[in-house]
Amino acid sequence: MLIFEKSESGRNATSQHVRLAHTKIEIPEKFLRTDKPLLPEVSELQVVRHYTRLSRKNYSIDTQFYPLGSCTMKYNPRGVHRLAFLEGFLQRHPLSLDINSQGYMACAYELQEILKTVTGMKGVSLTPMAGAQGEFAGVAMIRAYHESRGDTARNEFLVPDAAHGTNPASAVQCGYKVKEIPTGPDGNVDVAALQAAVGPHTAGIMLTNPSTLGVFEQKIQEIAAIMHKAGGLLYYDGANLNAILGKVQPGAMGFDVMHINLHKTFATPHGGGGPGGGPVAVNERLLPFLPMPIVTKTNDTYAWLTEKECPQTIGRLSAFMGNAGIILRAYMYARLLGKEGLLRVAEFATLNANYLLARLRAAGFTAAYPTRRASHEFIITLKDEAKELHIGALDVAKRLLDYNFHAPTMYFPLLVPECLLIEPTETESKQVLDAFADTMIKILEEAKTNPDLLHTAPHTLSVRRLDEVKAARELDLVFKKA
Amino acid sequence: MPFIPHTQQDTEEMLSTIGVANIENLFDEIPDTLRHANIEAIPSGITEMELTRLMKERAKRDGGMTCFIGAGAYEHHIPAAVWEIASRGEFLTAYTPYQAEASQGTLQLLYEYQTMMASLMGLDVSNASLYDGASALAEAVLMAVRANKFSKSQRVLMPRTVHPFYREVVATIVGQQNIELIEVPFDLASGCTSMEALKKISGDITALIIPQPNFFGVLEDVDALTDWAHAQKALVIAVVNPLAMSLLKAPGHWGSNGADIACGEGQPLGVPLASGGPYYGFLCCKQDIVRQLPGRIVGRTVDQEGKEGFVLTLQAREQHIRRAKATSNICTNQGLLVTASTIYMSLLGPEGLRLSAIACHQNTCLFREKLKKVEGVKKIFSGAFFHEIVLQFSQPVDNVLEELAKFNIQGGYAISQFYSELENCLLVCVTETKTEFDMDEYVAKLQIVLRHLNSTEKKAALNCEEGN
Ligand SMILES: Cc1ncc(COP(=O)(O)O)c(C=O)c1O
Numbered sequence: 034m035l036i037f038e039k040s041e042s043g044r045n046a047t048s049q050h051v052r053l054a055h056t057k058i059e060i061p062e063k064f065l066r067t068d069k070p071l072l073p074e075v076s077e078l079q080v081v082r083h084y085t086r087l088s089r090k091n092y093s094i095d096t097q098f099y100p101l102g103s104c105t106m107k108y109n110p111r112g113v114h115r116l117a118f119l120e121g122f123l124q125r126h127p128l129s130l131d132i133n134s135q136g137y138m139a140c141a142y143e144l145q146e147i148l149k150t151v152t153g154m155k156g157v158s159l160t161p162m163a164g165a166q167g168e169f170a171g172v173a174m175i176r177a178y179h180e181s182r183g184d185t186a187r188n189e190f191l192v193p194d195a196a197h198g199t200n201p202a203s204a205v206q207c208g209y210k211v212k213e214i215p216t217g218p219d220g221n222v223d224v225a226a227l228q229a230a231v232g233p234h235t236a237g238i239m240l241t242n243p244s245t246l247g248v249f250e251q252k253i254q255e256i257a258a259i260m261h262k263a264g265g266l267l268y269y270d271g272a273n274l275n276a277i278l279g280k281v282q283p284g285a286m287g288f289d290v291m292h293i294n295l296h297k298t299f300a301t302p303h304g305g306g307g308p309g310g311g312p313v314a315v316n317e318r319l320l321p322f323l324p325m326p327i328v329t330k331t332n333d334t335y336a337w338l339t340e341k342e343c344p345q346t347i348g349r350l351s352a353f354m355g356n357a358g359i360i361l362r363a364y365m366y367a368r369l370l371g372k373e374g375l376l377r378v379a380e381f382a383t384l385n386a387n388y389l390l391a392r393l394r395a396a397g398f399t400a401a402y403p404t405r406r407a408s409h410e411f412i413i414t415l416k417d418e419a420k421e422l423h424i425g426a427l428d429v430a431k432r433l434l435d436y437n438f439h440a441p442t443m444y445f446p447l448l449v450p451e452c453l454l455i456e457p458t459e460t461e462s463k464q465v466l467d468a469f470a471d472t473m474i475k476i477l478e479e480a481k482t483n484p485d486l487l488h489t490a491p492h493t494l495s496v497r498r499l500d501e502v503k504a505a506r507e508l509d510l511v512f513k514k515a
Numbered sequence: 516m517p518f519i520p521h522t523q524q525d526t527e528e529m530l531s532t533i534g535v536a537n538i539e540n541l542f543d544e545i546p547d548t549l550r551h552a553n554i555e556a557i558p559s560g561i562t563e564m565e566l567t568r569l570m571k572e573r574a575k576r577d578g579g580m581t582c583f584i585g586a587g588a589y590e591h592h593i594p595a596a597v598w599e600i601a602s603r604g605e606f607l608t609a610y611t612p613y614q615a616e617a618s619q620g621t622l623q624l625l626y627e628y629q630t631m632m633a634s635l636m637g638l639d640v641s642n643a644s645l646y647d648g649a650s651a652l653a654e655a656v657l658m659a660v661r662a663n664k665f666s667k668s669q670r671v672l673m674p675r676t677v678h679p680f681y682r683e684v685v686a687t688i689v690g691q692q693n694i695e696l697i698e699v700p701f702d703l704a705s706g707c708t709s710m711e712a713l714k715k716i717s718g719d720i721t722a723l724i725i726p727q728p729n730f731f732g733v734l735e736d737v738d739a740l741t742d743w744a745h746a747q748k749a750l751v752i753a754v755v756n757p758l759a760m761s762l763l764k765a766p767g768h769w770g771s772n773g774a775d776i777a778c779g780e781g782q783p784l785g786v787p788l789a790s791g792g793p794y795y796g797f798l799c800c801k802q803d804i805v806r807q808l809p810g811r812i813v814g815r816t817v818d819q820e821g822k823e824g825f826v827l828t829l830q831a832r833e834q835h836i837r838r839a840k841a842t843s844n845i846c847t848n849q850g851l852l853v854t855a856s857t858i859y860m861s862l863l864g865p866e867g868l869r870l871s872a873i874a875c876h877q878n879t880c881l882f883r884e885k886l887k888k889v890e891g892v893k894k895i896f897s898g899a900f901f902h903e904i905v906l907q908f909s910q911p912v913d914n915v916l917e918e919l920a921k922f923n924i925q926g927g928y929a930i931s932q933f934y935s936e937l938e939n940c941l942l943v944c945v946t947e948t949k950t951e952f953d954m955d956e957y958v959a960k961l962q963i964v965l966r967h968l969n970s971t972e973k974k975a976a977l978n979c980e981e982g983n
Contacts, residue, residue: 035623035626046594050871060734064737070760090619091605091618091620094608116566119570121573122790125788128584150554165847173687198841248544302607308847308852372555383541384521459518491616499816501816501826505828505829510812510813510828512627
């Protein structure tokens with residue numbers, strides 16, 4: 034039942050209403066609203082109960098194993114969330130004077146330094162509000178770099194076919210044409226195809242490493258050399274940084290610019306879709322182009338760098354300074370873990386992924402790249418099951434929900450048929466991984482003995498499988514009062 | 516090991532199942548030359564207790580101020596239930612509802628949000644959020660360029676009364692694609708976008724942006740602006756304060772045909788100031804251009820048994836399906852903030868929201884009256900206002916603000932840096948959270964500060980003369 038269907042005209046949560054002596058205003062009539070917006074008229078208890086009940090229809094990290102590949106659904110420390118709600122942080126207006134902002138700015142500055150260290154880069158701007166905005170910023174910086182050198186013929190960006198959808202979309206938003214580079218049978222970029230694709234029109238390439246195929250791009254140094262020789266720059270999509278955190282620095286791989294998804298690697302909560310954080314890190318040659326604002330420190334005092342000090346900046350990406358609360362949380366997470374803890378992230382994320390892969394392969398599942406070591410995630414393909422048992426990735430995913438597991442990412446990357454991209458993360462125990470593996474084995478058994486159970490899954494949730502075609506054909510995007 | 520549950524025995528069993536001797540071997544596909552990261556510069560880990568101590572100290576340094584700054588971020592009362600519920604793990608630690616059946620909580624909430632926001636804007640549909648108000652305006656511009664079938668010019672009119680940072684963000688984002696942003700001046704007396712100047716702009720126009728209230732807190736003549744734009748076959752993009760829309764005419768009702776797109780900053784609806792984010796951008800439009808709307812959209816449908824349920828819909832617009840041809844590159848959005856806002860709007864209801872808006876306006880009127888007795892300060896701009904006004908001082912405002920801060924008062928936002936014609940100007944905001952006592956304090960301290968600054972200025976001038 035929708036909250037609107039619980040609404041009764043004249044009912045109110047009046048302790049939330051401002052007390053006014055009168056309602057006179059000094060605004061001429063022509064500016065005023067005459068109709069009542071469709072907001073619910075309900076009591077405070079009704080609101081609390083309605084949304085508490087709705088929350089219970091969600092799967093989440095706090096309640097389920099959530100191996101959604103590429104999304105790094107690790108534990109989000111509660112203490113960090115609580116401390117971000119300290120009065121002093123909540124009350125701070127983004128346009129406060131610097132003298133009233135030193136506490137926040139100290140955290141932001143130190144996070145910039147930590148990110149520089151883990152990435153091996155020379156400068157960081159925290160303002161991008163998610164990975165995709167970081168990509169936009171990075172590609173825009175590459176464009177600004179070429180233009181600053183009068184190198185204006187470069188109008189093409191290279192993107193591997195395995196890349197996340199945001200990569201080509203971000204390159205296009207920066208005014209580039211996108212050229213897809215194929216992947217070889219071993220999961221590495223097809224270097225010959227890359228060699229053939231680069232030229233005087235190439236502005237750069239966007240790469241994820243480990244790639245979205247769950248394997249480390251072994252020829253990265255060769256790729257970097259090819260790109261740099263052709264005058265193009267390399268963008269690192271940091272979505273998979275969890276796999277190499279503290280082990281390998283993207284700067285050392287030859288990347289010129291990258292983003293970090295704070296909501297993945299730095300454990301900030303995903304919030305049912307967001308917010309995230311997508312700080313960008315750059316090497317020497319892109320420093321002048323970083324988006325504003327940035328925190329600087331002189332003699333223990335923090336200040337904002339803006340367009341005034343950095344005239345070549347690509348500009349601003351948000352009204353203020355990005356998702357400040359997420360920046361605070363990421364900072365706190367990094368402090369809790371420290372250098373030793375940060376190092377262990379990639380180690381145990383990789384251990385968990387390889388263990389789960391080993392167990393699933395032993396049970397008869399097909400790895401998409403059987404000759405390769407898994408990174409922090411891996412892909413299994415159900416193309417044989419689809420052919421022989423008429424069971425697809427979708428069916429297995431939906432059946433997993435019945436067993437109280439969130440499903441892995443399905444049908445991405447697009448080049449692996451019937452795929453499940455599985456990322457357990459380092460914060461899950463062996464016991465949870467075993468339970469998941471056992472369930473997958475059970476589902477495979479069901480696929481053979483009772484496939485309908487899978488085709489019609491889920492059976493145990495608040496709704497059965499939903500009709501997406503109807504949703505798109507007969508658009509119903511807002512409630513209308515009868 | 517913080518947050519890593521493995522016992523020594525677990526680790527050994529797992530390694531043996533994989534068939535490697537140690538964890539380091541799992542990285543054997545990475546070229547040796549790359550495996551030399553050095554993160555020694557990062558401090559060692561600390562406990563939650565130690566972190567609490569550190570963060571409390573830092574938060575204290577920034578807190579305890581009475582805030583009269585607005586300029587795009589506004590302090591409002593937030594009911595306790597809003598963040599109690601939004602912080603439930605089931606909302607906080609879920610992600611994008613790709614698995615609809617296991618995400619009905621978030622999906623239904625988003626459908627309810629879309630209903631509330633579209634209705635508040637007087638428009639047909641809403642998306643499920645963008646990053647913030649400024650980037651939402653940039654997306655609205657890109658959307659208008661795609662949606663306006665009559666216009667080929669990609670020329671978009673941007674009034675100077677739009678928030679200066681919003682203008683910068685739009686320039687950064689749409690500037691990458693050949694879209695021309697044309698500034699429209701404002702009338703120095705009223706503080707409104709100049710209709711006269713607008714009428715002088717000729718040729719094909721793709722869209723006109725209309726802020727309400729504008730950056731100065733002044734109300735624009737939205738009906739006349741909307742009708743003028745539509746007469747030029749331009750689309751109208753409203754960028755508005757959503758709380759104000761409980762009191763002011765909604766964009767969908769502007770002029771004869773209504774604005775085509777409305778966007779803005781959702782922060783006033785239940786999101787704390789919190790250093791500027793996370794907030795969320797909202798974006799609503801008329802039904803006929805819904806396929807150009809960027810971002811997630813939730814639709815109502817049925818399950819196999821005919822029971823009502825909710826899913827992400829029109830996904831063919833999005834980057835994960837359409838890739839290079841998507842309407843936008845956005846993926847992760849600001850879902851949790853929309854969760855808070857939906858709970859906020861439900862708790863306040865139509866009447867509560869309107870009363871908050873009226874209280875903000877009344878407080879600002881009262882504050883203006885009180886300021887009349889302060890010498891050396893005058894309110895400029897004659898136009899009607901909502902909850903912000905521009906004050907002009909007889910001296911630079913930076914010093915004034917720094918002196919006021921010593922009394923724990925954040926006196927407003929200095930805006931002359933963006934408008935050379937507005938010398939020594941301060942934008943001040945009074946919301947429903949301020950009492951008459953707060954305002955009297957401000958006025959009293961302001962008088963002290965001005966007196967002090969005038970006397971030191973005189974002294975400095977005197978010293979200067981003596982030195983000569
Ligand atoms: C590989 C990859 N790249 C980029 C992104 C985009 O990041 P965001 O969603 O933070 O914008 C994602 C996120 O889902 C991703 O998995």
